[in-house]
Amino acid sequence: MLQALASIPCARLIEQNRTCWWFFLLILGYLLYLLIGAAIFSAVELPHEHLLREELLDLKHLYLQENECLTEERLERFLSRVLEASNYGVSMLNNVSGNPNWDFTSALFFVSTVLSTTGYGHTVPLTNGGKTFCIIYSIIGIPLTLLLITALVQRIMVHVTHRPISYIHLRWGYSKQTVAIIHALLLGFVAILCFFLIPAAVFSSLEEDWNFLESFYFCFISLSTIGLGDYVPAEGQNQRYRQLYKFGITCYLILGLIVMLVVLETFCELQGLKKFRKKFFRKKVKEGDKINIIEHDQLTLASISEQAASLKEEQMLNELSASDGPLNGDQ
DSSP states (O other): OOOHHHHHHHHHHHHHHHHHHHHHHHHHHHHHHHHHHHHHHHHHHHHHHHHHHHEEEEEHHHHHOOOSSHHHHHHHHHHHHHHHHHHTOOOOOOTTOOSSSSHHHHHHHHHHHHTTTTOOSSOOSSSSHHHHHHHHHHHHHHHHHHHHHHHHHHHIIIIIIIIIHHHHHHHHHHOHHHHHHHHHHHHHHHHHHHIIHHHHHHHHSSTTTHHHHHHHHHHHHTTTTOOOOOEEEEEEEOOHHHHHHHHHHHHHHHHHHHHHHHHHHHHSSSSSHHHHTTSSSSOOOHHHHHHHHHHHHHHHHHHHHHHHHHHHHHHHHHHHHHHHHHHHHHH
C-alpha cells in the first residue's frame, strides 16, 4: 500500500517531465554513438596507420643510406616544405596535374564548397588578403546560401511532395499517411540512383585512380557536406576538358545538396517521424494557456489570502471567547 502511494507522485513527476526524460535519453544515446564510432574507427584505422608509419621510416632510412651526402636535417627541411605546399594544393609529383588551383573554374568550385560548407580543404587561400576576403565572403555568403536553399526547397516541396500526395489521396482515396510513406521511399530511391549510383559510375570512369566504392564515397561525403578532401575530382594529370569538368562538378554539388534537403524534408514530414521528434522537444505554451495559468495563479493567491484572513478572524474570536470565559466565572 505504501509503495503504491509512493509510486503515484513518481509517476506524475515522470509524466509531467516526459520530454526532459526523452531529451536526456537522446543525449545519452548520442554520447554512446560517439564512443562506438570512435572505438570502431580506432580499431580499423590505427593498425594501418602504424604500418604506414613504419614503412615511411624504413624508406627514409634507406634513402639516407643510399645518399650519404644528404643529412637527415636537410631531408627533414625539404620534406616539411613539400608537405606544407601539399596542404595548400601544390604538389611536386610528376603524375599530378600542373594546372593552376586558382583559375576561374577552380575558384568557382572553391567558392561553391565554401558556401555549401563542404570545404574539401585541398585548395586554400595562400595570402593574407585571400584569407581575410574568405572570412568576409563566408560571413555574408553562407547565410545567403542557406536562405536561398531553404526558399528553393520550400517551393520544390509543393510540386514534388505536397501536390502528388494530395492528388493521389483525393483521386483514389488512399490513406494520406500510406501515400506519404510510399512517396518518400520512391523519392529516396530516385535520389540515390540519380545522385549517388549513376554519378559514382561516371566518376569511376573519368577518374583513373578511383574505383566504384571510392567514387560512391566521394558522392556521399560531398552531398552530406562532410567534405574530408581525401578525394577531389579533376586533379589528375592531363585531365581532358578540365574546366568544363570542374564546372559540371560544381553544378552537381549544388543541385545534389538541394535534392538531398528535399528528400530529408519529405521524410521529416511523415507523421510517424513527427510524433517521434515531438518526444524530444518542449511543448509550446499558447497565449491562451498562459492567460489561464496566470488567472489560476491569481485565483490561488486570492484563495490563500482569503483563507489566511478567515484563520486570523477565527483566531481573534477564539482569543475573545477565551478572555470572556474567566470574566463570567468571576461574576
